[in-house]
Amino acid sequence: MGLPDSNSSLLSEDTVTVYVGRKRKKFHIHKALLCYHSSFFSKALDGLFKEHEDRAVYLPDDNVEGFVLFVNWMYNVPPQIASTPAAMMALLALYIMAEKFCIEELKNVSMDGVRASYRENFEFYTQEIEYIYDNTPESSPLRRFMADHLAYGPLVRKARMSKNFLQVMRRGGDFAADFASATVQYSFGAARPPNPTRESNCTYHEHKSSKTCSL
Ligand SMILES: [Zn+2]
DSSP states (O other), X not given: OOOOOTTOOTTXXXXXEEEETTTTEEEEEEHHHHHHHOHHHHHIIXXXXXXXXXXXXXXXXXXXXXXXXXXXXXXXXXXXXXXXXXXXXXXXXXXXXXXXXXXHHHHHHHHHHHHHHHHHOOOOOHHHHHHHHHHSOTTOHHHHHHHHHHXXXXXXXXXXXXXXXXXXXXXXXXXXXXXXXXXXXXXXXXXXXXXXXXXXXXXXXXXXXXXXOOO
């Protein structure tokens, strides 16, 4: 994160165009603001990538609604609690983008939003699990939260596993392993296991570049 010099502003007239998604939704964003928040964009716009020539960045594989949340966050509008499946996917996409754009604070902000949303509404869709596991590394706090959250539900709320959920489990892979591990932890750990959506905010944060939690 590089601060601009005293004579320039994060909202200076210099803008870049970011094209998001397969249909290339166009966003005009202040260049200094993008580079201030994200080393991914400052590298892209400093000429390390071919996008430099036409002052544009192309993100064909990213989620447009999630990118809208990212832009809003840069302009000081935090993400709201997701109350629809599409809004939840956008929030998950925001987390995944924060990882790609190297913005630790935004990862933590979006994690808080994901947890608050599942706290309001426990229901989840299998595509949310698949989306997380297809787009995050093994050590991701988002994976850890999702596995904990889904292990906590059946054990504590005595909720039944849906047919769709069992289908995801039958496919095996990382999610099945994480879910089994979280279930064992909840079964044999604390007498009254903590609710992952109500744990302290910092439990699922990442603080590799920030020394203390500011959220
Ligand atoms: Zn924290």
